[in-house]
Amino acid sequence: MTIHHHPSDETLLRLAAGTLGAGPALVVSVHLESCAHCRWRLSGFEAMGGALLEEMRPVPLAADLFGRTIERLEAIPPEPAREPPPRKQPALGMDLPRALRHCDVGPWRWLGPGFxxxxxxxxxSPEAKVMLLKGRTGLHLPAHGHTGLEFMQVLSGSLADERGRYFPGDLDEADDEVDHRPVVGEESECICLAALEGDTRLHGLLGRLLRPFVGF
Ligand SMILES: [Zn+2]
Structure with missing residues (x-):
């Protein structure tokens, strides 16, 4: 898989610092599953954050602090690793990325012809605005702009807009400068995972139709 579109430095920094919203963080996690380049970038940002914290330490630490901390940690009985059981998910006709296995995923619902x-x-984080979108080949998605960021990870098929073409593994970040109208590629249907941060204004007739369904 060749990936051409990646999350921005700012997004990866926010993920490393724990300040990225739960919805965008989920979409970026799905991107990281298939993008070794971004996993490497993220580990760099995490190391940088650790070094900064180290420098910000206000008082010198007691010489034996490390030893005492280890002693205390060793005294705590180990807890068996508890991974939450995977959620029950409807058959969507696709393999879900690992990061989605512990989310509640609803059934496909009709939004418009082929959509x-x-x-x-x-x-x-029940308030997070996250959804899977599925469009048939050649579908024109409703034109929309943003007052926040939109994160979209392509899972299958392809999408194109005025800025480029997006294939499986690609992550698109659209900010409020972008007023775009994505079109699904002709080779197959397209499935994306999308998260919104802030508001998305949907334009046009289909946009107005979408609003009451999607609720944002
Ligand atoms: Zn990447």
Missing amino acids: HWSKVTIAG
């Missing part, structure tokens, strides 16, 4: 969506709910 379906499925609501993704993140445990602990």
Whole structure:
């Protein structure tokens, strides 16, 4: 898989610092599953954050602090690793990325001719605006602009807009400068995972139709 579109430095920094919203963080996690380049970039940012914290340390630490901390940690009985059981998910006709296995994923719902969506709910962050979108070949998605960021990871098929073409593995970040109208490629249907940060204004007739369904 050749990936051409990646999350921005700012997004990866926010993920490393834990300040990226739960929805965008989920979309970026799905990107990281298939992008070794971004996993490497993220580990760099994490190391940088650790070094900064180290420098910001206000008081010198007691010489034996490390030894005492290890002693205390060793005294705590180990807890068996507990991974939450995978959620029950409807058959969507696709393999879900690993990062989605612990989310509630709804069934495909009709949005318009050749256009379906499925609501993704993140445990602990029910307010996150995340969804799977499925469009048939050649579908013109509703034109829309943003007052926040839109994160979209292509899972299958392809999409194109005024800025380029997006294939499986690609992540597109569209900010409020972008007023775009994506079109699904002709080779197959396209499935994307999308998260919104802030508001998305949907234009046009289909946009107005979408609003009450999607709720944002
Ligand atoms: Zn990447």
